[in-house]
Amino acid sequence: MNQGTMNSENPAASSQASAAAPRVLEGVRVLDMSRVLAGPWAAQLLGDFGADVIKLERPGVGDDSRSWEPAFRSDGLDGGRESAYFCSANRGKRSVTLDFTTADGAQTVKQLVASADVLIENYKVGTLARYGLGYEALAEINPRLIYLSVTGFGQTGPYRHRAGYDTIIQAMGGMMSITGERDGVPGAGPQRAGLPIIDLLTGVYAALGVMGALRHRDQTGRGQYIDLALLDVHVSILSYFGLNYLVSGEVPVRTGSANPVTYPSGTFDCADGQLVMITGNDAQFMRFAEVVGLPELAGDERFLTSALRVRNRDLLHSLIGPNLMAQPAAHWMQVLEEIGVPCGPINDLAGVLRDPHVQSRGMVTQAIHSRLGAIPILANPLRLSQAPMRYDVAPPVLGAHTDEVLKREVGLTDAQLARLRELKVI
Secondary structure (H helix, E strand, C coil): CCHHHCCCCCHHHHHHCCCCCCCCCCCCEEEECCCCCHHHHHHHHHHHCCCEEEEEECCCCCCHHHHCCCEEECCCCCCCEEEHHHHHCCCCEEEEECCCCCHHHHHHHHHHHCCCCEEEECCCCCCHHHHCCCHHHHHHHCCCCEEEEEECCCCCCCCCCCCCCHHHHHHHCCCHHHCCECCCCCCECCCCCCCCHHHHHHHHHHHHHHHHHHHHHHHHCCCEEEEEEHHHHHHHCCHHHHHHHHHHCCCCCCCCCCCCCCCCEEEEECCCCEEEEECCCHHHHHHHHHHCCCHHHHHCHHHCCHHHHHHCHHHHHHHHHHHHHCCCHHHHHHHHHHCCCCEECCCCHHHHHCCHHHHHCCCEEEEEECCCEEEEEECCCCCCCCCCCCCCCCCCCCCCCHHHHHHHHHCCCHHHHHHHHHCCCC
């Protein structure tokens, strides 16, 4: 790994390197029975806080994302590969292969549940209950268990049996209707967000819900069931878009990269490329008009307020566009920065990950993988002064901890493990 992505003088990075500091969720055990992204992302966040996360995977196959490309590849003789997608959501976990659809496998899960604090799953509604692994059955074994189910549409409602995928949820939840270029310009039409943002935010909400439930358990001694749906998450994060509609009855429309409540905002062409800027208030617009060489715009009655500038955006753009095109993007970013108008380049991922500020914040770090050696990971953005994040456990090789966990946590003997392996339960 390029050590230029690490900064030993960064206080956050150095505090994260402290192995002696206590961790927020130390002593909490999580069974991660989820796959792909939303559930694994939640479990990874809990692992970042110090939870012992045991990932239960299908024997011989593992999490669906293990087979996806691109992948890290081992230089060793085994020719091993580890999916980048899988590695992005599964650090800090131990991998146990276990077929819960068999009687022996389901019984082993129940034995693991007896000492667990949290179980995370993202199967279709009712799937685990068919194998005796629903919340009610497991709560009888361990009343302190916090059981989190992540589904597309939740445990109730007319869509509860549908599978949920991020793109479908973006479409159904309204995000695509407000994402993309506005009607009447080239490339207009609804667009999905480039990131699977609903999956990722569902993972964040899931981790938050688990931590709240752990706090409640501290107060009451009881675990609980958490029903979390991707569509619910999407509706919740509609934020002021949703409230604006409920207040006004006006359906918001696509505005491209422009902010719908202020202008000039969005992407602007310069002599050698593009930049993004937002003039967020009237004072910023007055300063912007001055530096762009059009001071008279500040007093133009058509542009006196944000609402007027949004209403007359095409006219305003026709006036400022030629002047912006006269200078390179670097010139405008320097000038706008000096007068306090927010702006920035449109980075591709190469630009983001080599950005000196991103590097100085330690956002690209590394973990030591058992097969691959040092691999890059993207750090958790939280910086807790008294309980720093550590990345001691890299994304696991499939089944690497099966014997270790089942011997230590369940008490199985070598003979019992051999029998389960012969039956292909593990």
